[in-house]
Amino acid sequence: xxxxxxxxHQPARSARRxxxxxxxxxxxxxxxxxxxxxxxGYCDPPWDVALRxxxxxxxxxLDIPGFSPGGDGTxxxxxxxxxxxxxxxxxPEQMVAELAAIDIDLAVLFPDHLLKLPVLPQADYAAxxxxxxxxxxxxxxxxxxxxxxxxxxxxxxxPADAARExxxxxxxxxxxxxxxxxxxxxxxxxxxxxxxxxxxxQNAGLPVLLHxxxxxxxxxxxxxxxxxxxxxxxxxxxxxAIMANIVSMVSTGVVVRFxxxxxxxxxxxxxWMPFVxxxxxxxxxxxxxxxxxxxxxxxxxxxxxxxxxxxIEEPERLRDIVALMELYDGEDTTMYAxxxxxxxxxxxxxxxxxxxxxxxxxxxxxxxxxALFGIDREGRRR
Amino acid sequence: VTEVVxxxxxxxxxxxxxxxxxxxxxxxxxxxxxxxxxxxxxxxxQGGPLCEGRRTTGTLVADAGSGWRPRWAMDGEVIACPxxxxxxxxxxxxxxxxxxxxxxxxxxxxxxxxxVVRLGAPSR
Numbered sequence: 001x002x003x004x005x006x007x008x009h010q011p012a013r014s015a016r017r018x019x020x021x022x023x024x025x026x027x028x029x030x031x032x033x034x035x036x037x038x039x040x041g042y043c044d045p046p047w048d049v050a051l052r053x054x055x056x057x058x059x060x061x062l063d064i065p066g067f068s069p070g071g072d073g074t075x076x077x078x079x080x081x082x083x084x085x086x087x088x089x090x091x092p093e094q095m096v097a098e099l100a101a102i103d104i105d106l107a108v109l110f111p112d113h114l115l116k117l118p119v120l121p122q123a124d125y126a127a128x129x130x131x132x133x134x135x136x137x138x139x140x141x142x143x144x145x146x147x148x149x150x151x152x153x154x155x156x157x158x159p160a161d162a163a164r165e166x167x168x169x170x171x172x173x174x175x176x177x178x179x180x181x182x183x184x185x186x187x188x189x190x191x192x193x194x195x196x197x198x199x200x201x202q203n204a205g206l207p208v209l210l211h212x213x214x215x216x217x218x219x220x221x222x223x224x225x226x227x228x229x230x231x232x233x234x235x236x237x238x239x240x241a242i243m244a245n246i247v248s249m250v251s252t253g254v255v256v257r258f259x260x261x262x263x264x265x266x267x268x269x270x271x272w273m274p275f276v277x278x279x280x281x282x283x284x285x286x287x288x289x290x291x292x293x294x295x296x297x298x299x300x301x302x303x304x305x306x307x308x309x310x311x312i313e314e315p316e317r318l319r320d321i322v323a324l325m326e327l328y329d330g331e332d333t334t335m336y337a338x339x340x341x342x343x344x345x346x347x348x349x350x351x352x353x354x355x356x357x358x359x360x361x362x363x364x365x366x367x368x369x370x371a372l373f374g375i376d377r378e379g380r381r382r
Numbered sequence: 383v384t385e386v387v388x389x390x391x392x393x394x395x396x397x398x399x400x401x402x403x404x405x406x407x408x409x410x411x412x413x414x415x416x417x418x419x420x421x422x423x424x425x426x427x428q429g430g431p432l433c434e435g436r437r438t439t440g441t442l443v444a445d446a447g448s449g450w451r452p453r454w455a456m457d458g459e460v461i462a463c464p465x466x467x468x469x470x471x472x473x474x475x476x477x478x479x480x481x482x483x484x485x486x487x488x489x490x491x492x493x494x495x496x497x498v499v500r501l502g503a504p505s506r
Contacts, residue, residue, distance in 0.1 A: 079442065083435070084435075343466065349429060
């Protein structure tokens with residue numbers, strides 16, 4: 001709230017403070033819109049036929065039968081509103097213009113519909129969709145503008161194919177990360193079946209970025225049908241998914257087996273991080289023998305994970321955000337994300353109300369992301 | 383205090399709203415229930431273009447009188463910010479989620495066929 005700005009923001013302001021327009025801002029989570037018809041031309045047979053079959057289905061937000069089934073908006077009663085909760089970005093030109101308007105210099109692209117890739121039961125279809133999306137993303141987006149960087153999708157239903165995709169794009173200059181979809185995922189990302197993906201990502205020098213979305217499914221932790229409201233489901237879907245997967249990846253030893261693998265998480269805010277660090281360390285005292293491969297306490301590994309800020313918590317005391325970040329030693333691992341153009345996106349101005357030190361501000365808005373993605377200030381891979 | 387003509391009455395049909403530029407300010411003019419209201423086109427949350435929301439609607443409220451079950455209320459009087467959906471009651475400028483937030487309201491009157499916005503001290 002702007003009322004907070006008067007109270008909390010003032011001390012951090014000074015005449016020497018770099019305006020947002022002059023600060024390097026790397027946006028670690030932005031969404032392109034991939035429709036079935038768009039992907040059909042990049043999709044292997046016979047699945048291209050299936051995509052053309054649904055190309056004319058009226059588009060509802062993240063909710064196309066046979067593509068991104070079961071949108072979170074399909075469960076609750078709908079009332080009219082002027083909240084534009086279904087914004088989409090269809091072209092690189094639109095994306096560049098909209099991001100420039102909020103002072104963003106570099107952006108890492110994620111999909112819309114393929115946020116729900118793991119819920120598709122047909123493994124071959126899911127893998128074909130991921131391949132089509134990756135080819136489309138590079139051809140139509142990341143190769144068209146320097147500011148647009150790609151996270152290629154790893155299909156959890158077919159880890160071997162996902163690993164081949166990572167190898168395929170390992171040297172593509174505009175690809176800077178591997179996107180690990182989490183919504184409806186089973187088993188969680190700590191399972192050894194995914195090791196080929198981590199091996200390929202580590203070899204390629206590409207970080208993996210976990211991203212979830214709200215779905216309701218029998219799969220833990222998405223069995224959220226007990227909640228009445230979207231408020232409850234949305235508040236917990238992303239955070240529970242990220243917490244479950246991070247706990248999984250630490251407790252099965254992914255973080256040990258792949259010591260050079262860089263891991264990031266998106267769209268879960270930051271306030272769960274101190275909880276996970278402290279809770280796992282507490283359990284470790286009693287149950288170390290279950291995780292004998294860990295040579296440090298669990299929080300040591302959790303704290304190495306990069307965390308995107310969106311949707312940043314909005315406490316009444318904005319300095320609480322700084323305190324939360326310090327609780328997980330996150331000055332070098334916390335990264336700005338907008339989630340543009342989604343309904344809960346964070347304008348840089350919002351995060352800039354947090355009374356960070358000058359160093360923290362510079363790192364969070366851009367420099368930490370450069371380190372995670374291994375890129376320079378122009379977005380070139382180092 | 384400055385008074386500025388922002389259009390003709392016919393430019394603001396009942397049940398509609400639009401944003402006008404008035405001496406460097408962006409003001410949403412709403413025609414609701416036979417009256418005109420003016421609100422700043424800036425949401426108190428992240429500065430979103432509040433009055434560019436496509437249409438005013440009602441909203442859901444609940445209290446002891448409704449047995450704590452939702453009922454549709456304030457039909458046509460609520461604008462939600464297109465960015466994040468924060469709701470405001472247009473006639474009062476009150477934010478529904480955070481009642482301590484109240485937008486400034488510009489006095490809008492009809493003079494002949496002209497619609498006139500009065501700039502000056504905030505009306506509370």
